[in-house]
Amino acid sequence: MAVYRRGYQRYTEGLTSHATRMMVMPRFTWEALLSQKFVLILLVVSMFWPLLCAGYIYLANHSELWQGLGGGFKKYFSINGDFFAIFMKAQSVYALILASVAGPGLIAPDLANNALPLYFSRPLTRGDYILSRMIVLLGLLSLVTIVPGMLLFAMQAGIAGGDWFWKHWYLGAAIFVGFTLYIVTVSLVAMTSSAYVKWRVVAGALVLAFFFLLAGAAEMVNSVFRVEWASTFNPGYALGAVWAEMLDIEIPDDKPGAFECAVFLIALSGGLLALLARKLRAVEVVK
Amino acid sequence: MNPGQQIWMIAKLELGRVFFSRRSFWVYLLAIFPTVIFLGHALDFSLKAKQWGGDRKTSAEALNQVQTGMTDEKVLQLLGKPINDSIRKRRIRRDQDPAAEKQPEVRRFMMYFDGKRRVDLRFEDGKLVSRNMRLLMNFEEDRKVYAGMFQFFYLRLGIFFGCLGIFINLFRGEMLDRSLHFWFLAPVKREVLLLGKYLAGLIAAALIFGTGALFSFLAMVLPQDASEVQTFWQTIGLEHAFWYVAAAMLGCVGYGSIFLAAGLLLKNPIIPAIVMLLWEGINGFLPGVLQKLSVLHYLQSLCPVPAPLPNDMPAVMKMLLAPAAPSSVPLAVLGLLALTVLVLLAAMQAARRLEINYGTE
DSSP: OOGGGOOOOOOOSOOOOHHHHHHHHHHHHHHHHHTOHHHHHHHHHTTHHHHHHHHHHHHHTOGGGGGGGOGGGGGGSOOSHHHHHHHHHHHHHHHHHHHHHHGGGTTHHHHHTTOHHHHHTSSOOHHHHHHHHHHHHHHHHHTTTHHHHHHHHHHHHHHHOHHHHHHHHHHHHHHHHHHHHHHHHHHHHHHHHHHHOSOHHHHHHHHHHHHHHHHHHHHHHHHHHTOSGGGGGOHHHHHHHHHHHHHTOOOOTTSOOHHHHHHHHHHHHHHHHHHHHHHOOSOOOOO | OOHHHHHHHHHHHHHHHHHHOGGGHHHHHHHHHHHHHHHHHHHHHHHHHHHHSGGGOOOHHHHHHOOTTOBHHHHHHHHOSOSEEEEEEOOOOTTSOGGGGGSOOEEEEEEEEOSSEEEEEEEETTEEEEEEEEESSOHHHHHHHHHHIIIIIIIIIIIHHHHHHHHHIIIIIHHHTTOHHHHHHSSSOHHHHHHHHHHHHHHHHHHHHHHHHHHHHHHHHTTSOHHHHHHHIIIIIHHHHHHHHHHHHHHHHHHHHHHHHHHHHOSOTHHHHHHHHHHHHTGGGSOHHHHTTSHHHHHHHHOSSOOOOOTTOOHHHHHHOOOOOOOOHHHHHHHHHHHHHHHHHHHHHHHHHOOOOGGGO
């Protein structure tokens, strides 16, 4: 029978669960990403800094090892908010590079090949599609951010004991929430670039340019106008200020505070989500 | 047609695409951004002078009498109501000594203006701890700010990403558009095609960023005090303007060749771009010999004013920072040109071997 004569009817059998459907895309994309040499190299390189930090935590908790150096060294070996802030800033660089490599391939091919109708004709909403694409980055970036961060916190809590944990539990929460916020911001930037720029190469450059150029432009405005408020529009600074608040470390008086930065980040994320939703449609009317 | 004419013909064909394509508009934005900011600074100066002048002005003699250690009440008595006045209580941190909680530290910031100078006073627990006076429009300081802006923003980011966009587009863009085979079908050598495309990219980038550098320099200089500006133009002004424009154009020569080659040699040119961005970023912290293996070192050697260090740079970073002695001007120019020639030769080799396989793009 010719194909055009064939009749079709709606699929009436049971559906897989919502969570299973959502995880289909990440499963395939992770496999593809982890087969890329550069991604693997980057993942390995990004583990050096956490390893060094682990060594530092070990040293900080074994004062007998550096007793000969004198009591003055104690202040250099303290595990507090400052220590985790430095750790988080270093790891966020790797996460950004990973996002610029992995992010652009998420949506651009679907748009270039008109694949969105295929996705949206299945039991998958636009929100599900965005979320499942974000899960890809969340999983990948958490390998260099949340996972080593929480391991370091657990290591410190394990060595220093329960007292330290009860007094400093907020550091663990700050690492988790802070990195999650970072990953969500970076993922939204990467996905929006991927949705609006057809070419993966250019989309990757755009992710990097977004963070570096905004940081440069904010610093330029600060130095030309002799102000500090422009730092609010530097996503790197804004995230750092929110982290500082959560890690309970001080932000200089003249710099924008965590509240202003949080408002900017929320507005930025909202704007990026709106841009994404505008682009991701199952059908497009071309006039 | 000789190869020279062929190169020029290809460049002419490409120029329109590079200058007027929709993808190039953001490059114009990058080039013009510093000019807009310096024009905004001039506007801000005239608005502030008008807003803070008149009744709100404080006499310079009274401001000079203010000494550190004075109480905030005494300063208010002496100078009257400040233009800005804010109070902040220091937050007690969880790790801090509990004894500190009994006496929370109060910080107060006041700002006065004497018609020319802005004076920022900082009080801690009611005592003046710092007094920062500066001219609202300070040519000397603005020139340093321009030097910092030029080296940290314009060269490292603006020209870097601008050239990345322009030059990668020349070959990789055509592959993605599936139109490169039309060029390869033309009776021209691959080397000639590469040089023609490079020339087009270079003319566009050098014109866009050279003009951007010149306009931003003028936007910084022209709103300053007229007599200072006149003296500046009669002494070192033209020389400074020339070297800033030359550094911007030579930046396009160097970065352009590297990104053109990256677009030919690698399937994903973002990887070398990331490596290069990091390499140029840590340039100042590397040993002297390694610093000379970067485009930025030669460009900075051409800049007439050294860039000031960022104020908020941590002390450890300042300690590790060891900028190599700048190269002499002829060496800097020759070094950059030699690097460009080498990179273009490698790109020619790659272009000669290039086989189109659009399916994998």
